[in-house]
Amino acid sequence: MSKEYFATWGAVTALVIAGASVARSEQGLIVHKALSLDMAMAMTQGSLEKCRELHYKCAVTVLDATGRTIIALQDDGANLHRFDVARKKAYTALVYRRPSKEVVEGWSKKTAEPVPLLEGTMPNPPIEGTIDMGGGIPIIVDQETIGAIAVSGAPGWEMDEACAKAGLAKVADKLK
Secondary structure, X not given: OOHHHHHHHHHHHHHHHHHHHHHHHHHOOOOOOOOOHHHHHXXXXXXXXXXXXXXXXXXXXXXXXXXXXXXXXXXXXXXXXHHHHHHHHHHHHHHHOOOHHHXXXXXXXXXXXXXXXXXXXXXXXXXOXXXXXXXXXXXXXXXXXXXXXXXXXXXXXXXXXXXXXXXXXXXXXXXX
C-alpha cells in the first residue's frame, strides 16, 4: 500500500470524525411537543361528555409521551376497575404507537400463526402495564407520539375508542 493511499484514508477518516463531532455539538437540547395540562383536561372533558351523552359510566386517562399520567378521572357510578383499565389501554397505545385495538388484533394474528414468534411480536401483553383491550388512542403530531388517551366503560371497544376520539376532536386544531 502506498503512502498516498494511507494519507488519503487518514484525511477522510479525520473529516468523518470532525463532522461527527460538529454534529454532536450542534444537537444540544432536544426540542419536542408536549401536552399541556389544559389540553389534557379539554380532551378528558370531551371524552367524558361523549360518554355521558351515550349514558356510559366511564373512566378516562391521558398520558404524556413518557407514560406519566397527566389526568385521569372516573365518572360517578363507573365500575371500580375502569380507572386502572383506562390507564393500561392508554399505555398500550403509547408504547406501541397505534390504537390499542390494533395492537390486540396484531397479537391475535400472531397467536394464530403456526410459526415461532419473532422478537417484539409476542402475543398478549409482553410489556408490563399493557393490556389486551381496545379503547386507547395514541396522540400523534408530525409523526411524533406525544401521549395517549383511553376510555374504559363503554359497551365495547369501538365505543370506548369513539369516546376517546371525541376527546381528541376537542383539541384537534391545537394538535398541529
